[in-house]
Amino acid sequence: MKPTQLELMTTVSAPSISPDGTRAVLAASRPSFAADAETGQLWAVDLVGDEAPRRLTRGTRDAAPQYSPDGTRIVFLRPDAKGRPQLAVVDARGGEPRILTDRHLGVSGFACSPDGRHVAFASRTPDAGRYGSTDGVGAGAEDPRRITGFKYRGNGIGFTRDKVQSLYLMELPPLNEEPYIEPVGRAKEAPADAGADAGASAGVDGTGEGAAEAADAASHQGSRPARRGLPAYTALTDGERDASGPCFSPDGRHVYFNAALHPGADADLRSMVHRVAVADPGAGTEPVAGEPDGSFAYSTPAFSRDGRHLYLLGEELGPDGRDFVARQAGVFVLPADAAGPGTEPRLLTDLETADYGDVQSGLVPHGDADVLAFARVRGSGELHRLSADGTVEVLVAGEVLVTGAAEAAGTVVVSHATPRSPGELGVLRGGKLEPVTDFAAALRERTRIAPPRELVVEGPDGYPVHGWLHLPEGDGPHPVLLNIHGGPFASYGWSYFDEAQVYAEAGYAVLQCNPRGSAGYGRPHGLAIKEAMGTVDLQDVLAFLDGAIAAEPRLDGARTGVLGGSYGGYLTAWTIAHEHRFAAAVVERGFLDPLSFIGSSDIGWFFSEAYTGSDPAHTLTQSPLAVASQVRTPTLVLHSEEDYRCPLEQAQRYYVELLRHGVETEFLLFPGEDHELSRSGTPWHRRQRFEAILEWFGRYLPVS
Numbered sequence: 001m002k003p004t005q006l007e008l009m010t011t012v013s014a015p016s017i018s019p020d021g022t023r024a025v026l027a028a029s030r031p032s033f034a035a036d037a038e039t040g041q042l043w044a045v046d047l048v049g050d051e052a053p054r055r056l057t058r059g060t061r062d063a064a065p066q067y068s069p070d071g072t073r074i075v076f077l078r079p080d081a082k083g084r085p086q087l088a089v090v091d092a093r094g095g096e097p098r099i100l101t102d103r104h105l106g107v108s109g110f111a112c113s114p115d116g117r118h119v120a121f122a123s124r125t126p127d128a129g130r131y132g133s134t135d136g137v138g139a140g141a142e143d144p145r146r147i148t149g150f151k152y153r154g155n156g157i158g159f160t161r162d163k164v165q166s167l168y169l170m171e172l173p174p175l176n177e178e179p180y181i182e183p184v185g186r187a188k189e190a191p192a193d194a195g196a197d198a199g200a201s202a203g204v205d206g207t208g209e210g211a212a213e214a215a216d217a218a219s220h221q222g223s224r225p226a227r228r229g230l231p232a233y234t235a236l237t238d239g240e241r242d243a244s245g246p247c248f249s250p251d252g253r254h255v256y257f258n259a260a261l262h263p264g265a266d267a268d269l270r271s272m273v274h275r276v277a278v279a280d281p282g283a284g285t286e287p288v289a290g291e292p293d294g295s296f297a298y299s300t301p302a303f304s305r306d307g308r309h310l311y312l313l314g315e316e317l318g319p320d321g322r323d324f325v326a327r328q329a330g331v332f333v334l335p336a337d338a339a340g341p342g343t344e345p346r347l348l349t350d351l352e353t354a355d356y357g358d359v360q361s362g363l364v365p366h367g368d369a370d371v372l373a374f375a376r377v378r379g380s381g382e383l384h385r386l387s388a389d390g391t392v393e394v395l396v397a398g399e400v401l402v403t404g405a406a407e408a409a410g411t412v413v414v415s416h417a418t419p420r421s422p423g424e425l426g427v428l429r430g431g432k433l434e435p436v437t438d439f440a441a442a443l444r445e446r447t448r449i450a451p452p453r454e455l456v457v458e459g460p461d462g463y464p465v466h467g468w469l470h471l472p473e474g475d476g477p478h479p480v481l482l483n484i485h486g487g488p489f490a491s492y493g494w495s496y497f498d499e500a501q502v503y504a505e506a507g508y509a510v511l512q513c514n515p516r517g518s519a520g521y522g523r524p525h526g527l528a529i530k531e532a533m534g535t536v537d538l539q540d541v542l543a544f545l546d547g548a549i550a551a552e553p554r555l556d557g558a559r560t561g562v563l564g565g566s567y568g569g570y571l572t573a574w575t576i577a578h579e580h581r582f583a584a585a586v587v588e589r590g591f592l593d594p595l596s597f598i599g600s601s602d603i604g605w606f607f608s609e610a611y612t613g614s615d616p617a618h619t620l621t622q623s624p625l626a627v628a629s630q631v632r633t634p635t636l637v638l639h640s641e642e643d644y645r646c647p648l649e650q651a652q653r654y655y656v657e658l659l660r661h662g663v664e665t666e667f668l669l670f671p672g673e674d675h676e677l678s679r680s681g682t683p684w685h686r687r688q689r690f691e692a693i694l695e696w697f698g699r700y701l702p703v704s
Contacts, residue, residue: 001447001501003690006031006683008446009498010439012415012423013064014361014404015045018071018092021409022048025056025065025074025092026425028439031683035060038680042076042090045436047411047427053437057090057097064109067092068116073175075112075119087121091175100170100231104133105163111246111255112172118278119170120246120255124163125239131163149266150605155645155675165242167257168223169278170233180229236281241265243274245300245362249336250307253278258299261285262292268321269606271297273312275339288339289332295319298345302363302371303336309388310336311363311371312345313356322606326489326519326526329357331373333388348390352523356384358490361404366412372405376520378466379493383414396433401495417495419452420444440496448473450504452494457513457547463536465544466521467513468492469552470500476554478509479561479583479701482545484575486566488517488537488611489526499678502690507703509555511548515540517567531613533622534574541571542579561701562633563693565589565678566646573624573654576633584700586693588638589675592650593625600647628657634664636696638689640673640681664700668692 001008013027024047029040042056042065056074063085065076071092078088078099084106090097101107103123110121126133130142145152145159153159183190226232236255237243245258254275261274272292274285289298289312300313312334315327332345349356355376364372366385372395375382381401385393396402396414403423404415412428413436421440426433443449452468459465472478481503485492492512500510514521515537516528529537549557561584564572569590576585591597594612597604612619620626635658639651651667658665670689673681677689 001443001449001498001505003502003687003694005443005447006498006687007033008443009422009496010443011417012403012425012437012439015406015413015415015425016066016074017047017406017408017411017413018067019069019408020071021407021411022046023092024406024413024425024427024436025067026415027063027065027076028423028437029061029063031686033683033687036682036684037061038683042074043437044094045413045425047413047436053425056094059097061085062088062097066110066112068112068172069114070116073116073172075110075172077107077110079106087119087170089172089175098173100173101233102230105131108165109244109246111248113248113252113278114250115252117171118252119172120236120248121168121170121233122165122244122246123168124165127162151266153644154602155643158644160242164239165244166239167236167243167246167255167276168233169236169255169281170231173231182228234281236276236278237285247301247303249275250303250305256288256301256310258301259285261287264292264321269297269317269324270294270321271299273298273301287341289334289343289345290314291342291344293321294344295321297321298332300362302365304369304371304388305365306368307336309333309369309371310339310345311386313363313373314345314347315357316351322610324606325530325610326517326523328352328355328519328523328526330354331356331363331371331386348386348388349392355519358519364405364407366407367410372407372412374402374405376491378520379468379491379514380520381416381493381495395428395431399494400433401493419494419496420449422496422498447501448505449496450501450510452500455513455544455548455551457544457551459540459543461536461539463516463540465513465515465540465547467511467544467548468500469548470504470510470512471552471554472504472507472509474507476509477556477559478507478554479559479697479703480511480545480549480555480557481508481697482511482541482560482562482582484541484562484564484568484571485512485514485518486564486568487519488529488533488567488571489519490567491518491520493520502694506694506698508561508697508701509552511545513541513544515544515571530611531618531622533612534571534578534624537571538575538578541575559583559701561585561697563588565638566675567591569646570624573628573631573635574622576635577624577627577630580632582633584697585633585635586638586696587635587651587654589640589643589646589677590624590637590650590654591646592623592654594619594623596649596653597646600649602644625654625657628654629661631658631661631663634696634700636666636668636692638668638670638692640670640675640677642672642674643677645675666696 010030015026024045032039044056063077077085087101105124223234243259247256276285298314312332330349334345383396383402401417425437450470563586565588594608597608612622637655655667
């Protein structure tokens with residue numbers, strides 16, 4: 001794939017399935033150079049007949065579809081005229097969608113009630129005068145921010161305490177409700193009590209412009225009456241702390257959600273599952289699992305369909321609530337009727353060997369009493385079925401990355417990526433995953449896909465290093481790029497990866513491995529670099545490079561380059577300070593100075609010391625900036641202006657240090673982008689990023 005062909009990459013959302021198990025719906029999205037944005041629509045998929053998948057909506061960025069429990073409606077997110085995702089609904093048979101909200105900062109997630117009458121949604125509310133909520137007050141004219149605590153901003157979100165995310169409850173309108181008509185002329189001036197017809201034309205509640213303005217003001221306090229064709233909604237949480245991941249109890253009487261509401265929440269990583277009564281949200285919330293000062297963080301509540309079990313994901317964080325390094329998420333359960341303050345769930349999985357974290361889909365009900373969960377295993381994303389008695393059944397495994405699933409009437413549908421597709425929907429039949437979409441057809445037809453070749457290389461200390469080789473066309477010998485992943489508790493795997501494909505198309509052999517510190521190989525593997533960054537991880541990536549070159553004669557071991565982002569940027573910078581074999585390097589969005597990271601990164605207050613230690617002298621022994629004077633490799637430093645995860649100062653100071661010591665270097669800085677540029681940046685910036693990386697390697701490591 002060339003950088004100009006990014007538009008051929010289609011990814012898919014987690015699916016939703018109709019109650020009878022005969023149909024599924026998902027969102028398919030792709031980059032668009034014309035829109036300079038990700039574009040996507042909802043697709044309907046027939047699971048029992050021969051009907052081809054069809055586009056159900058024609059929006060610009062329709063996302064996150066969910067069938068209502070009765071199967072008559074599909075609720076989803078659709079951007080409004082200002083690009084803010086709003087709650088929307090469409091007849092499951094097709095038709096024109098209706099937007100239900102006009103939240104100033106959009107809607108980020110939702111859940112339907114078991115009876116299908118209500119929806120609970122999450123949305124941020126700006127403090128008065130912020131984020132354009134007051135006409136004429138732009139960002140530069142806002143009042144100063146008074147900041148307390150560690151948690152005050154996040155990458156991709158910005159400042160958080162002045163736009164807290166709350167939960168809201170809305171009654172879904174009937175599908176055949178009379179459409180709202182904006183009043184004009186004499187009807188616009190008619191008083192609210194001018195009669196039933198005038199009231200109907202003025203809006204759901206008969207209000208005019210003045211009442212609409214008052215309703216807007218009320219919405220900033222957490223609720224809003226019906227107006228101008230939009231349903232009313234009420235606040236479920238008080239807006240003091242972020243709440244997310246709403247989930248209704250089987251009887252519909254409570255909404256369960258994730259939040260950190262305990263004392264001291266600003267200084268630890270604990271979270272708990274709470275609930276609020278739908279009929280009386282003013283009575284407040286209560287925790288339903290764990291202790292405020294306990295060692296576990298719980299999230300992602302999901303009830304079994306029979307209402308007996310409440311499943312959760314949980315991580316152990318130690319007595320101080322900050323011990324997060326290489327912590328693997330486990331699946332927990334507790335009797336639904338026992339949920340309440342101080343209740344400790346029962347662990348169903350092994351926290352040392354199995355990891356059910358880092359998948360947005362969370363937990364999914366299966367059958368009457370079980371749940372589906374997503375496991376990271378040696379570069380694969382597996383789908384497991386878990387029972388309350390601890391039984392685990394592997395449903396999908398192998399050369400696949402499962403990203404979502406749904407089940408109804410015994411049918412399981414799975415969204416997934418493979419080496420030949422960034423995203424498809426499949427259905428489980430006879431124990432096998434059968435694809436029912438082919439969104440990657442154009443990608444395969446118009447590009448050459450370099451298949452991953454699995455390798456295991458033994459390092460100098462005997463440790464096995466697992467990874468993959470992507471070969472370009474031709475007999476070679478090919479120049480080699482060692483591509484290092486971020487995290488560090490993340491991993492490369494079997495899914496189609498644009499990075500590897502773009503570099504292979506340009507003529508480079510691409511090596512990607514999961515050194516110690518990575519996820520998916522058990523906790524000891526991930527824990528190996530705690531307070532020892534740049535030790536065994538450096539040893540592993542170099543061993544993998546050497547082992548691959550020895551095993552594959554088409555690789556040119558005398559012509560190599562190295563690159564990586566985030567932690568990969570860290571290890572790239574560390575590598576070129578200690579190893580001078582590389583012709584060129586790209587250090588992207590790097591963790592480059594652990595000491596200043598503490599005061600500048602959104603996660604610096606806990607991340608840096610956890611990985612590099614609390615002793616400044618010891619930390620310096622793991623700092624790429626401290627050894628930048630040793631670099632000899634021509635290095636492109638690549639960063640984004642709005643990166644709060646690895647802040648801009650990390651790249652600025654590293655670049656200047658390279659310049660000061662005579663290294664051939666350039667600094668490429670992307671405006672308007674954050675830490676996620678390579679994954680979800682605007683299409684033109686993603687294309688320009690690839691072109692700049694290829695130009696840099698073409699300059700110092702030409703293919704021929």
